[in-house]
Amino acid sequence: MGRPIALECRGITKTFGQVVANKNCSLDVYRGEILAVLGENGSGKTTLMNMVAGIYFPDEGQILVDGQEVVIASPKDAFAHKIGMIHQHFKLVDVFTACENIALGVEDEGRYHLAEVRRKVIEITQRYGFIIDPDKRVADMSVSEKQTVEIIKVLYRGADILILDEPTAVLTPQETDKLFAVLRRMREDNKSVIIITHKLHEVLSISDRVAVLRKGEHIGTVDTADATEASLTEMMMGAKVELNIQRSQPKDPKERLTVRGLRSINKEGRAVLDGVSFSAYSGEILGIAGIAGSGQRELLEAIAGLHHLTDGEIVYFDPQTGAEENLRDKTPLQIRDLGVRLSFVPEDRLGMGLVGNMDIIDNMMLRSYRKGFGMFLHRREPRDLAEHIIEDLQVATPGATTPVRQLSGGNVQKVLVGREIASAPSVLMAAYPVRGLDVNASYTIYNLLNKQKEQGVAVIFVGEDLDVLMELCDRILVINDGRVTGVVDGRTARKEEIGLLMTKTYEEGEDPHGNN
Secondary structure (H helix, E strand, O other), rough: OOOEEEEEEEEEEEEEEEEEEEEEEEEEEEEEEEEEEOOOOOOHHHHHHHHHHEEEEEEEEEEEOEEEOOOOHHHHHHHHHHHEEEOOOOOOOOOOHHHHEEEEEEEEOOOOOHHHHHHHHHHHHHHOOOOOOOOOOOHHHHHHHHHHHHHHHHHOOOOOEEEEOOOOOOOHHHHHHHHHHHHHHHHHHHEEEEEEEEHHHHHHHHHHEEEEEOOOEEEEEEEHHHHHHHHHHHHHHHHOOOOOOOOOOOOOOOOEEEEEEEEEEEEOOOEEEEEEEEEEOOOOEEEEEEOOOHHHHHHHHHOOOOOOOOOOEEEEOOOOOOEEEEHHHHOHHHHHHEEEEEOOOOOHEEEEEEOOOOEHHHHOOOOOOOEEEOEEOOOOOHHHHHHHHHHOOOOOOOOOOOHHHOOOHHHHHHHHHHHHOOOOOOEEEEEEOOOOHHHHHHHHHHHHHHHHHHOOEEEEOOOOHHHHHHHOOEEEEEEEEEEEEEEEOOOOHHHHHHHHHHHOOOHHHHHOOOOO
């Protein structure tokens, strides 16, 4: 007799206007298994799981739990059927403790009994091996601790089917190992776990089966034991894709940017940058690794003139004139005109860098409109650039005149990154350029960055995937809590070594720049 099916989707279809997000999707999840859901950007995997979690409602099809058809019109309905979703962006109240956040939203007669909540939270942590202080404020927690609170929150509500959206996106290798150990214990406890992820090596490590979606349709589900990265990628893309980063040796590297002693204080008086120093060279890719919130964003924004500094200097060596320029004295526009470009892909892609109501051509013009004369703007070059990016990066869009807000998140990102790479910079800072992108699009971006490097550009790459950082970068600078904790060779570094540096604090007298 086969394993019982915990969740079944039959013929699910969902449209948004003329866009078909899911078309006749059918898949199932067994009790006591970890199912990975894969698909390129816009394939409909998150939309499908959002319908299971009650965020969207299907236009057609059925959802069955334990063999019984159910109607899930809200997250409350999903919890009633023991389904909980942990989203990539946490929904916690910073000033509350773990226990208080977990208790929020749970129907209880009268006042909350936090002592009882605390007892139950400790019971859950001991059962699955979580490490969390139930009385710790969320504002004082690391990213992995916040994620733990979110997972415990759905378990506290009695979830037997858990959906995790990109759960390892901002975790160190050590934190990822701990999370996977917890998920395996859940599987042993007969829970059903669904993971949406783009990291194929993690899929092969943690899942029992893999469901693949392509263009809104369910292509098939395979046993992980019978799958490889190449076979899964071929299912996702419908064609064979080469998953190799062609890293070349740096040629004639020259100092292009030197950062010395950067310091910055936030509104709470805490140092977000604390004496950061490093150099970036032409013809190399310098990676920056660190736990989310360690100062990576502030560092790149400071170089681009977008973040206030209290101390330090940023020296740019102009390849055209040979002159040394202190970027700290210049405006963002002056810095950009010198050839220092920041391609930052934030969580809110449309809140920084692109205007949602504008079409792709007009968003290209945001970088060139000052070249027009009076009221007249040059539209031919932005149009050519828009069409070039659409073709090269395979942006899924009806055309260059489509408003950016109508594109999926991954396709918005391709437009944003493609525009900055096309500007022929001498220093290109790419922060999270593949965040949320599918495998094929990610490798397209990696190869574009390598081409920039081979053309003599100094590339600074901030990424979340240590495997990619080690395969792509020539050197990797590790930052923790606003300080440089080490610089390692990308060709010889070990993932565990970088992971330790990401959580390292120094003792007095230690060199914060990683020099022996």
